[in-house]
Amino acid sequence: MMQRTGTAATFRRVAALTTAVLAAPALSAGCGTGDGGSDPGASAPADPKATLLAAVPDEKDPAFRFSTVEGADKLTGVVDPGAHALELGMSEKIDDPEFTMNITFRLIDEDIWMRVKLTGAAGLHDVLKLPKRWMALDRTKLDDVSEIPVYDGADPANTAAIIRTAETVEDKGNGTYTGFADLADNVDVRNSFSGFDVATLGEAAKKVPFTAVVGPDGNLTTLTLDIPAVGKQKAMKLVTRYYDFGKAPKLTAPSGDQVQKAPASAYELLKD
Template identity: 75%
Template structure:
């Protein structure tokens, strides 16, 4: 157990995965969580321009704070976006037979904090010299600048970029839309799908079915891509969900006894 931690087994893999999601805004694979049906009033009426209507539902800088949730394989991601604060928060967790480790990253403007919580094995967090408070990170002490989390926009799963690759979008009624995404459209799109072997998909990568749902409040609540099997990779669903618009708490910088500067042990964990 100690050797796997010392060699940055699960812990460093979780840290790298978390920072990569924040830095590149990946649309993750899985079933997603969260209530996508919140809101009052009737479903949106059919639009004369379904693609434009769907893009208009994607979160932007004018939206209130909201939550998002994705799953990639066995890794679950829960997050919160606060456009007004130019902030994002992401929580990931890893379960071991003997303990569970959770990491939460909070980014506001250029500042970044991380909080670690290890349960199931008393004394392990103390042995690793990892405080339980928020730790303010110095970006210059993080080795890989490309993996340093930043706030990019109010669409953490990059759903708008996926929708834009569709030639046409069909309004199926009751707030549901459908179309075909082109995962080969540009380099940014291809890089967003680390779990998908775009090359192995061949021509099928240019026409991947997607379904999107817009809630009664006019906000995008889910986007699902049905990726076919390719090579050794089984068919999968790529899903992103947005919810709790206006109900999620606003993000603020930790203060007082809630925070401290990150110790050397935190950088050792993140840098491996």
């Protein structure tokens, strides 16, 4: 689950294009405590839904880590609300030729950098003409800027919008909350998912079970959606984790020999 639709799809497209390039005949031979949670010194809201929403990260929280899992897609990263910054990455193993691709984006306000790490075979970076350092991207040179991640607040998985669709939330004790989310409720919620199309669920999309856990520090730690099997859509769990509040590194712009301008080959990878 990501606020910006197409994020996971962007990673998959880059990996697929890289595979195609490497398979070309000419190349294959050569190759702490968050402030956004509930205040332990204040009276907790009586409504479980309000309590759960109060635990969702906001702009007052320190930097923290997150991960999202949608079927085979897993994104990991860091959110630094104070810097309006986001870092997210994805790893994918490719079979033919056999290698592993790690792609990381770092965003601070409107600035964006990308880093690609290719392992498993010698010379991959040279073949693809991709540096190992951070590459500063120029948004005006991107083929479709809507497919590139943006910093869109301290709740990258859009958990608050999803929780708000629940008519009621039940407090099960020990920081665990359950309810039913309406994934078809509005465009914002429907666009929170890149691993599947909400429309394929039909009426089932209006009552999707979820379980949320709030940690001792008052911060939301997990939100799990149990997507039912409908037609060709297999049952799956969508899991968001928020953790390491105040322990994750603050995000800053890469500098010095850590970064360079993105070459033309980087923009080619990001094309549709």
